[in-house]
Amino acid sequence: MIGKAIFIFTATLILSLTPGFAYSAADFTLEDVNGEIFNLKDNLGQGPVLLDFWATWCVPCKNALPHLQTLKDKYEKQGLKVITISIDSPKSQSKIKPYITAKKFTFTVLLDPNSAVLKQFKSNSVPFQVLIDKEGNIIESHTGYNPGDEKVLEEKIIKLLPAGSGNE
Amino acid sequence: MNRCKWTAFFAISLLLINVLTAPAVEYSGGLKIRYDRGREVNPQSLNAYPNNLTDRSYLEGLFTSDFIFDNPKFGDKLRFSLRMQEFRPSDMDKDLFQLQQERRWNDKIYAQLNWNGWELWAGDVYETFGKGLALNLFENRDLYFDTGLRGGKVVYRGEKLRFKAINGRCRDIYLVKEENVSGMNVETKPVSNMQIGAALVYQEGLSSDEGAAYKPHFDPGIYAGWNLDPVSIYAEYAQRREEDFSQTIGDGLFTSLTAFAAGVAAQFNYKYYHFGYNNSYSTPPICQREFTTKLLSTHPHVPLIDDQVGYELELSASPHGLLFLSLNFSQASQHKGNSLIPALNQDYAPFWELFLESEYYPRLDLTTRFGLGWNEEAGNNFWQKKTGALSEVIYNIDDYWSLTLLAERMWVDDIEFNQYHSDNYWAATLGRAPYGSITFSYENSTKSSIVEGDEWIGGELALTIKSQHRLTIFYGQERGGLKCTSGVCRPVQPFEGFRVGYEGRF
Numbered sequence A: 001m002i003g004k005a006i007f008i009f010t011a012t013l014i015l016s017l018t019p020g021f022a023y024s025a026a027d028f029t030l031e032d033v034n035g036e037i038f039n040l041k042d043n044l045g046q047g048p049v050l051l052d053f054w055a056t057w058c059v060p061c062k063n064a065l066p067h068l069q070t071l072k073d074k075y076e077k078q079g080l081k082v083i084t085i086s087i088d089s090p091k092s093q094s095k096i097k098p099y100i101t102a103k104k105f106t107f108t109v110l111l112d113p114n115s116a117v118l119k120q121f122k123s124n125s126v127p128f129q130v131l132i133d134k135e136g137n138i139i140e141s142h143t144g145y146n147p148g149d150e151k152v153l154e155e156k157i158i159k160l161l162p163a164g165s166g167n168e
Numbered sequence B: 001m002n003r004c005k006w007t008a009f010f011a012i013s014l015l016l017i018n019v020l021t022a023p024a025v026e027y028s029g030g031l032k033i034r035y036d037r038g039r040e041v042n043p044q045s046l047n048a049y050p051n052n053l054t055d056r057s058y059l060e061g062l063f064t065s066d067f068i069f070d071n072p073k074f075g076d077k078l079r080f081s082l083r084m085q086e087f088r089p090s091d092m093d094k095d096l097f098q099l100q101q102e103r104r105w106n107d108k109i110y111a112q113l114n115w116n117g118w119e120l121w122a123g124d125v126y127e128t129f130g131k132g133l134a135l136n137l138f139e140n141r142d143l144y145f146d147t148g149l150r151g152g153k154v155v156y157r158g159e160k161l162r163f164k165a166i167n168g169r170c171r172d173i174y175l176v177k178e179e180n181v182s183g184m185n186v187e188t189k190p191v192s193n194m195q196i197g198a199a200l201v202y203q204e205g206l207s208s209d210e211g212a213a214y215k216p217h218f219d220p221g222i223y224a225g226w227n228l229d230p231v232s233i234y235a236e237y238a239q240r241r242e243e244d245f246s247q248t249i250g251d252g253l254f255t256s257l258t259a260f261a262a263g264v265a266a267q268f269n270y271k272y273y274h275f276g277y278n279n280s281y282s283t284p285p286i287c288q289r290e291f292t293t294k295l296l297s298t299h300p301h302v303p304l305i306d307d308q309v310g311y312e313l314e315l316s317a318s319p320h321g322l323l324f325l326s327l328n329f330s331q332a333s334q335h336k337g338n339s340l341i342p343a344l345n346q347d348y349a350p351f352w353e354l355f356l357e358s359e360y361y362p363r364l365d366l367t368t369r370f371g372l373g374w375n376e377e378a379g380n381n382f383w384q385k386k387t388g389a390l391s392e393v394i395y396n397i398d399d400y401w402s403l404t405l406l407a408e409r410m411w412v413d414d415i416e417f418n419q420y421h422s423d424n425y426w427a428a429t430l431g432r433a434p435y436g437s438i439t440f441s442y443e444n445s446t447k448s449s450i451v452e453g454d455e456w457i458g459g460e461l462a463l464t465i466k467s468q469h470r471l472t473i474f475y476g477q478e479r480g481g482l483k484c485t486s487g488v489c490r491p492v493q494p495f496e497g498f499r500v501g502y503e504g505r506f
Helices: A001-016 A057-076 A096-102 A116-120 A150-162 B003-021 B091-097
Strands: A027-030 A037-041 A049-054 A083-087 A108-113 A129-130 A137-143 B024-041 B054-071 B078-087 B102-115 B118-124 B148-159 B160-168 B181-189 B194-205 B217-228 B233-244 B249-263 B264-274 B308-322 B323-333 B349-362 B366-379 B381-396 B401-414 B417-431 B437-451 B452-467 B469-478 B480-483 B490-491 B495-503
Touching: A027 A108, A049 A057, A057 A083, A057 A150, A096 A108, A096 B160, A096 B249, A096 B308, A129 A150, A137 A150, B054 B091, B054 B495, B118 B160
Parallel strands: A049 A083, A083 A108
Antiparallel strands: A027 A037, A049 A129, A129 A137, B024 B054, B024 B495, B054 B078, B078 B102, B102 B118, B118 B148, B148 B160, B160 B181, B181 B194, B194 B217, B217 B233, B233 B249, B249 B264, B264 B308, B308 B323, B323 B349, B349 B366, B366 B381, B381 B401, B401 B417, B417 B437, B437 B452, B452 B469, B469 B495, B480 B490
């Protein structure tokens, strides 16, 4: 079995390193902090969607959030949707709303308490970001946060915006 | 054919028809590998450090494949997921946590069908009812903790009504005993800003006493939340019952009040847990900060879910765009009679913590973070006061290069043994977005431990390749401690050597 697994891994690794390789975002349904239902599929089609998985106990995640708010403010009118997904378990879930309100964040915050959607995107750790084009293809996925990552992300978002609308 | 076989026949037929008729199939895969090689402390050794070290070799590999069938014959979407596992724990982990070397081709396997607001799952499933007083299933591989069930679940999410039902059996692994678990959760939203729910969980399983079955038990619960901006309230109550559902063993209550006024967000959480015994399938809110600073969090307070009363107050505010302040105070103890407030007497294992934190952005290229924490914890032959301070500076050298400096200090006053010591931690990280970072860390203590010495030096390289692949290489020493999530903790042995981690998506 290990031999087969190594073969599958090597083949998919080579495939994934091929330029132009993209895979589709898994559709999911989650509730937001106010208990409203959010479905990814219903939010595609108008522009790129940026998903950001985070948690209130994760310092690098919190360092990245102000930059996501900036991206939202800058490109929302061109169709960008910034959706953050908290993987806080029930024990810390109640801290989310006070935190985003005090920080004056206006992006959507969804709850993924069992990390089920995080795992569907094949990640095990946060911060984790996924950039999806309007057709639902995953253009970029990135684990961790280093200052400057948002610049690289912004360059990729601009490429996904309608021609001429992103170069402000 | 009995009912079970008919159900399986129907499910497999549905699966096959859908797989064969779906017009589009998508694939995604993921691989996670961790390999440790070095030495770790053997807690059973009578020798002093470093003669108490023993060889450590640890391998964990997880390969996940997902096939997604869009617009199949029946339903909107069908997902089939399979996770293979290769697991070779260290000898020490085998001894301490009763782990075994495993190679499982179907470590996790499930099929998920979405259909008009319904989700039908068969295979390995997880779920949370309310805030988890009655049921909260999750996997945390770092803790060797997994309460996932092999069975099935049904979820319906409508505007006014939400419904969840789950049934399955959990594997017997560390901290979690094999049990059959069934649960149902109904939630209604009579108006858009209100939720009212009820849950019922039934469990039966094997106790640790040589396979002797213990009494089945039921966990009924109710909860309600009301969001009246700028104030919102939430309350949840659950019981644990045995025998024929009539005998109450214990209960638990969690309430939360959140308010926003004058730019300040305030939250008050209260817990009253007296469930009678710990249940791995129920991990309610612990009402305390779990991660404060690295040093203060190395040996955190472990809440006893079956015997704990306490509260937590958190205030946070952003007076202007460049500054964010937060204050967190929590207090807890075991129950002193029927008292609704935590006790201060050492007999009831009291604990309190105050943590202040600020984030300040003086310039566009500079982020600073400062924290101050105090806590005190007592118990049987144990009484300690700790004070911790942290400062972190992140400097953006240019658009892509950054330097992060972190310094922490903790003063420990061991009142029980009239001893005093302090610990220090420094870390420097040079980052280059989006390719990765390199971190050097140094930690020392003025108290030389016969178990783990007094100095720990380490370095870690994190590389991101083509955004989907992340490689981390650590070499050095790691101090031991407790690793906790959601009140579930496990001791981590001091380690020295190298660790390689890989996480990739295809």
